Amino acid sequence: MKKLTYFPGCSAHGTSEEFDSTLKLVLKTLDVELEDIPDWNCCGATSAHVMTENLAYALPMRNLVLAEKLENTTMGIACASCYQRMKVTKVHMDENPELAQRINTTVVEEGTYKGTVDVKSMLQYFYEDIGVETIRGKVTKSLAGLKVACYYGCLLTRPKNITKFDSPEYPVSMDQICEALGATATEFDYKTECCGASFSISNTEVVLNLSGQILAMAKESGAHAIVVACPLCQSNLDMRQPDIEKQQGVKYDIPVFYITQLMALAFGNPVDQLKFPKHIVPVEGALANIGKIDPVPQKVKKPIKAVEAESEVE
Amino acid sequence: MITLGTQGKNTFLADVNKKSGANVLECYQCGKCVGTCPVSQYMDFPPREIMQMIKLGLRNESYMANSHWFCLTCSACSGRCPREIDIPAVMEAVRHLAIEENYINDSTKVKEIRKFHEIFLAMIKRYGRNYELRMMAEFNIRTRNLFKDMHLAPKALLKGKIPLGVKPLKSAKAIKRMYELAEKLEKNK
Amino acid sequence: MARVGVFVCFCGANIADYVDVPQVVEEVKRIKEVKFATEYKYMCSDPGQGMIRDAIVQNKLTSIVVAACSPRMHEKTFRKALSDAGMNPYLLEVANIREHSSWVHQKDKKAATEKAMDLCRMAVAKSIANEQLHEISVPVTKRALVIGGGIAGIQAALDIADARIPVVLVERSPSIGGKMAQLDETFPTLDCAQCILTPKMVDVASHPYIELIPYSEVIELQGFVGNYKVRIKKKASYVNFKTCTGCGACWQKCPVKVPNEYNMGIDKRKAIYTPFPQAVPNKPVIDAEHCTMLTKGKCGICAKVCDKGSIDYTMQDEIIEREIGAVVVATGYDMWDPKPYEEYGVGRFKDIITSLEFERMVSANGPTNGVPIRPSDGKVPKNVVFIKCVGSRDEAKGIEYCSKICCMYTTKHTILLHHKVHDSHAYVFYMDIRAAGKGYEEFVKKAQVDTGTTYLRGRVSKIYKKGDKLMVRGEDAQLGQVVEVEADMVVLATAVSAPKDNPDLARLLGISYDKYGYLSEAHPKLRPVETAKAGIFLAGCTQAPKDIPETVSQASACAAKVCGLFAGDTMKKDPMVSTINNEYCSGCQNCVKVCPYGAIVTDDVPIGHGSKELRTVAKINEGVCQGCGSCVAICRSMAINLAGFTDPQIINEIVSI
Numbered sequence A: 001m002k003k004l005t006y007f008p009g010c011s012a013h014g015t016s017e018e019f020d021s022t023l024k025l026v027l028k029t030l031d032v033e034l035e036d037i038p039d040w041n042c043c044g045a046t047s048a049h050v051m052t053e054n055l056a057y058a059l060p061m062r063n064l065v066l067a068e069k070l071e072n073t074t075m076g077i078a079c080a081s082c083y084q085r086m087k088v089t090k091v092h093m094d095e096n097p098e099l100a101q102r103i104n105t106t107v108v109e110e111g112t113y114k115g116t117v118d119v120k121s122m123l124q125y126f127y128e129d130i131g132v133e134t135i136r137g138k139v140t141k142s143l144a145g146l147k148v149a150c151y152y153g154c155l156l157t158r159p160k161n162i163t164k165f166d167s168p169e170y171p172v173s174m175d176q177i178c179e180a181l182g183a184t185a186t187e188f189d190y191k192t193e194c195c196g197a198s199f200s201i202s203n204t205e206v207v208l209n210l211s212g213q214i215l216a217m218a219k220e221s222g223a224h225a226i227v228v229a230c231p232l233c234q235s236n237l238d239m240r241q242p243d244i245e246k247q248q249g250v251k252y253d254i255p256v257f258y259i260t261q262l263m264a265l266a267f268g269n270p271v272d273q274l275k276f277p278k279h280i281v282p283v284e285g286a287l288a289n290i291g292k293i294d295p296v297p298q299k300v301k302k303p304i305k306a307v308e309a310e311s312e313v314e
Numbered sequence B: 001m002i003t004l005g006t007q008g009k010n011t012f013l014a015d016v017n018k019k020s021g022a023n024v025l026e027c028y029q030c031g032k033c034v035g036t037c038p039v040s041q042y043m044d045f046p047p048r049e050i051m052q053m054i055k056l057g058l059r060n061e062s063y064m065a066n067s068h069w070f071c072l073t074c075s076a077c078s079g080r081c082p083r084e085i086d087i088p089a090v091m092e093a094v095r096h097l098a099i100e101e102n103y104i105n106d107s108t109k110v111k112e113i114r115k116f117h118e119i120f121l122a123m124i125k126r127y128g129r130n131y132e133l134r135m136m137a138e139f140n141i142r143t144r145n146l147f148k149d150m151h152l153a154p155k156a157l158l159k160g161k162i163p164l165g166v167k168p169l170k171s172a173k174a175i176k177r178m179y180e181l182a183e184k185l186e187k188n189k
Numbered sequence C: 001m002a003r004v005g006v007f008v009c010f011c012g013a014n015i016a017d018y019v020d021v022p023q024v025v026e027e028v029k030r031i032k033e034v035k036f037a038t039e040y041k042y043m044c045s046d047p048g049q050g051m052i053r054d055a056i057v058q059n060k061l062t063s064i065v066v067a068a069c070s071p072r073m074h075e076k077t078f079r080k081a082l083s084d085a086g087m088n089p090y091l092l093e094v095a096n097i098r099e100h101s102s103w104v105h106q107k108d109k110k111a112a113t114e115k116a117m118d119l120c121r122m123a124v125a126k127s128i129a130n131e132q133l134h135e136i137s138v139p140v141t142k143r144a145l146v147i148g149g150g151i152a153g154i155q156a157a158l159d160i161a162d163a164r165i166p167v168v169l170v171e172r173s174p175s176i177g178g179k180m181a182q183l184d185e186t187f188p189t190l191d192c193a194q195c196i197l198t199p200k201m202v203d204v205a206s207h208p209y210i211e212l213i214p215y216s217e218v219i220e221l222q223g224f225v226g227n228y229k230v231r232i233k234k235k236a237s238y239v240n241f242k243t244c245t246g247c248g249a250c251w252q253k254c255p256v257k258v259p260n261e262y263n264m265g266i267d268k269r270k271a272i273y274t275p276f277p278q279a280v281p282n283k284p285v286i287d288a289e290h291c292t293m294l295t296k297g298k299c300g301i302c303a304k305v306c307d308k309g310s311i312d313y314t315m316q317d318e319i320i321e322r323e324i325g326a327v328v329v330a331t332g333y334d335m336w337d338p339k340p341y342e343e344y345g346v347g348r349f350k351d352i353i354t355s356l357e358f359e360r361m362v363s364a365n366g367p368t369n370g371v372p373i374r375p376s377d378g379k380v381p382k383n384v385v386f387i388k389c390v391g392s393r394d395e396a397k398g399i400e401y402c403s404k405i406c407c408m409y410t411t412k413h414t415i416l417l418h419h420k421v422h423d424s425h426a427y428v429f430y431m432d433i434r435a436a437g438k439g440y441e442e443f444v445k446k447a448q449v450d451t452g453t454t455y456l457r458g459r460v461s462k463i464y465k466k467g468d469k470l471m472v473r474g475e476d477a478q479l480g481q482v483v484e485v486e487a488d489m490v491v492l493a494t495a496v497s498a499p500k501d502n503p504d505l506a507r508l509l510g511i512s513y514d515k516y517g518y519l520s521e522a523h524p525k526l527r528p529v530e531t532a533k534a535g536i537f538l539a540g541c542t543q544a545p546k547d548i549p550e551t552v553s554q555a556s557a558c559a560a561k562v563c564g565l566f567a568g569d570t571m572k573k574d575p576m577v578s579t580i581n582n583e584y585c586s587g588c589q590n591c592v593k594v595c596p597y598g599a600i601v602t603d604d605v606p607i608g609h610g611s612k613e614l615r616t617v618a619k620i621n622e623g624v625c626q627g628c629g630s631c632v633a634i635c636r637s638m639a640i641n642l643a644g645f646t647d648p649q650i651i652n653e654i655v656s657i
Helices: A017-029 A054-068 A080-095 A098-108 A122-130 A132-137 A174-181 A205-220 A231-239 A242-248 A261-265 A284-290 B011-020 B030-037 B047-055 B061-065 B077-078 B089-099 B108-127 B132-142 B153-158 B173-186 C021-029 C046-061 C071-084 C096-104 C109-127 C153-161 C191-206 C248-252 C292-296 C302-307 C355-362 C406-420 C440-451 C502-509 C550-564 C591-592 C630-636 C647-654
Strands: A002-007 A032-034 A074-077 A118-121 A147-150 A225-228 A257-260 C004-009 C032-041 C063-068 C093-096 C136-137 C144-147 C167-170 C211-212 C216-224 C229-235 C256-260 C267-268 C318-324 C326-330 C353-356 C384-391 C425-430 C454-457 C458-468 C471-477 C483-487 C491-493 C537-539 C569-574 C578-581 C600-606 C614-620 C640-642
Touching: A002 A054, A017 A032, A017 A257, A017 A261, A017 C136, A032 C600, A054 A080, A054 A098, A074 A080, A074 A122, A074 C093, A080 A098, A080 A231, A098 B173, A122 A132, A122 A174, A122 A225, A122 A261, A132 A174, A132 A231, A147 A174, A205 A225, A205 A231, A205 A242, A205 A257, A225 A231, A225 A261, A225 C502, A231 A242, A231 A257, A242 C454, A257 A261, B011 B047, B011 B061, B011 B089, B030 B047, B030 B077, B030 C471, B030 C640, B047 B061, B047 B089, B061 B089, B061 C502, B108 B132, C004 C021, C004 C046, C004 C109, C021 C032, C021 C109, C032 C046, C032 C109, C046 C063, C046 C071, C046 C216, C063 C071, C063 C109, C071 C093, C093 C096, C093 C109, C109 C647, C144 C153, C144 C191, C144 C318, C153 C167, C153 C211, C153 C326, C153 C550, C167 C216, C167 C229, C191 C211, C216 C502, C229 C326, C248 C302, C318 C491, C326 C502, C326 C550, C353 C355, C355 C491, C384 C471, C406 C425, C406 C440, C406 C491, C454 C471, C537 C550, C578 C614, C591 C600, C591 C630, C630 C640
Parallel strands: A002 A032, A002 A074, A074 A118, A147 A225, A225 A257, C004 C032, C004 C063, C063 C093, C144 C167, C144 C326, C167 C211, C326 C537, C353 C491, C384 C425, C384 C491, C425 C454
Antiparallel strands: C136 C569, C216 C229, C229 C318, C256 C267, C458 C471, C471 C483, C578 C640, C600 C614
């Protein structure tokens, strides 16, 4: 059994809970055990680097220092934003020991930064550490018939000198994984165009425009569904889709899956564990292309337990 | 009209270069960044023009432009820049300088963007993690737009898209301390 | 007793601003052997040289020191001044107080002055031990080698041959003609490339002074200027050129189809082929890699249909040796591969082609009968986008430099498109329009007005597909707006890059190349056709990107250089060469190993005077020796001395400071 240090990111317990839980199903099949970073904190994305320099490094560094206390040499990160902040911090610290020392003073209580843990997105982990062939070997329910547009967004492969993974312009790793699952990846030219990311709340107009173009191009490519590996992309493309449709006066009706949902499905997990009801855009139409599967439940099985929210609005 | 030649040494260029680690002088104005930038249409001045403004030493105008607030740091521009200039770092440098020197662009959009980031950072300071519902609610209250995205709320809540609460970090204290130390570092640079 | 004269130069302000010249003069006057010392504004000027001549005669000087710029600049000038005054020119020493002192120590005049004094003291000390030396005469082989049969090589070969000097022209491919033979029309006059090139190609083939060796490569060059020996590998063509009439029956019947290099792979040629109809020589060759008779022993059709019996499957590569006196390198250029432009979908979108592919399409003898077509569906494109600077001026994905010709050939392409497809519209994305050249700007203006081409200033950001259109997105920086062009076809003006194997060739010839792979000229301004190695010259794009007029000029310049070199029956050479003292030489031959020029051989000499028993010693070939001194340093028994840099001279220098 392989072990992997895991940084879930804040949205894993919220908007992208389905990413987190299906990731765990997939890793079970792939025989990988996740070890959470104890008491991890928010990576700061996307606000910290916007407003200040040191904090933008300090927040990820605390997680890196905590991760170095575990035995694993690789940290897998589900959320693309978290991945990028963590990787940027790691690369900059490793390149500039003096800077690392300075930033380290802000989290000195947690320990000394050594740079011993590598940072990978889960997509990168699947592609490089697990391998497309291993994934192909685990498929019990082929997704043949399903045409998908693989959408990577900005953060998984850019900037190239930081991520050193796949292509910043026309990446293929997710496409290859989808093909291994039996699906067909379409020729999709908007793979790495930005969806509007962090403007989801503060500048929705931008997100509607940018995500709208991505939806249009995905549809144009002939895809039944979009596949992503980033919670921000998923929520912009899925949750905002009705608004985009209303604004553009078009009906896309194109569901947005996490790559792990499709993997879990292809690995033979029961449909009712894949959290499809959490999607705003219904998935049934797209999934009908792979033939008969169990019915998609209409309701979330177990609503997430609200944890006591403390404190008040100032 | 801008009169050039009266400002003396271009300290703005030096400041931006130092902070960003890039060299703005390398820009030859090809505009590949502008066609690449997903939000250039929303900017007062697209990246290419900001680069030229820095070269001309237009500190005030660069600070007050909304461009650096709209930059999403998607890094598409720098990936295509034929001179390999780290344009997002330049944008970030201009923004950080503007914040440090207290230049405030008070257009509604920039105010909203800025407010979002401030709320976000305050929340991380308090909880150590992001608490999405609270984030949205607080943003709506602070920007006096109570009903923004409310049409999404019932569906999102029902589908468990947005959790009602957040687990505060055990070592919330450590995070607070980190904030203070980071702030101190920022000042002592 | 030595009587030294010292002449310190101001070099205008170049030296005088940073070195206290009068103080240097005062200082050298204190050396007892210095009988005369003076300063002057420009020592290299006529009056300056006159001062040297006069002082030699009046003061009966025995050696001269000129403290001025690098000896690379004016050593010859001053040597001549010595000769004119009746003095052996090698009694001159140059103290380089400009490059070695004033230019590099501009911030500290005192230190620069002290260093200049030291340099003068050393030169004075050295000059005292200088000996009279005499130029060496070397015989010259009056035959030139031209490597590469494009327009540069053709022009150089013809010009040299017209001076009745024999030329060996080596071309790697089966025909001469090079890139120019692939062009349709040429800027800025739009004359047909074939029409102006093919007469020259025919001239090469029929010229009594040109030996054309096609389908061959240079594999070794030995010797030195005036006396080189070259080895050429002639690839097996499997066709007897002597009996072949070029009737074409063989390639018409050959069943094997291979992508046609001449047409940029747009159509197919056969495994036995002549590259194009006007090829010179117009004889087919068999492509051994693809011929099934040669790879699998099956077929043999070409041999059956050849009524002259010219096909010979057993033919072997052949080594040809020639003695030559000079070399012109004209290996041309490669078109840069635009694959790194992933944002343009290069490789994914069939309707993105390169300029040379477009050139072939619009050529009358091209694969599409002179009409541009979309490779994806064969339709004639209406909206065509031309993108300039693809690979050029792009450190990130391509090459830093400007390729120089793309602005002009793209302008030409807009005209050709307009000529071939009347209802078409061209869009040109450009960063700058570089039209410096005779008639070039006028050509651009005329093209813009006549064709109505839309010029958009900006580098294209992205190309994506929408239906069967290519969407080309970029900024129109004049307008400050992002524009998208719906294109049927996109033509990339790809960069000019150095031939991939230039570095190998450079090593083989013993010349240098730059970081891009272009062969280096001896001086970027004043010796642009020479290399640092005597007798080897450069023509055309192998040195840097250039257009046809410039290439032809440089080729003719090479020819003039070669003719100049061959003007006398012997060549003069500096006497700074090594000599072996046989009495000390132990015959270890370490010097043979370290000599970079192969100038040292071994010789057998009697053990003692009158003895019949022999022992081995080293022997220097004066003609080859370049005076680098490697052998002097390696010799353990101190048997080697380098004229002009003898041990006493060097020791004097060291002792003087």
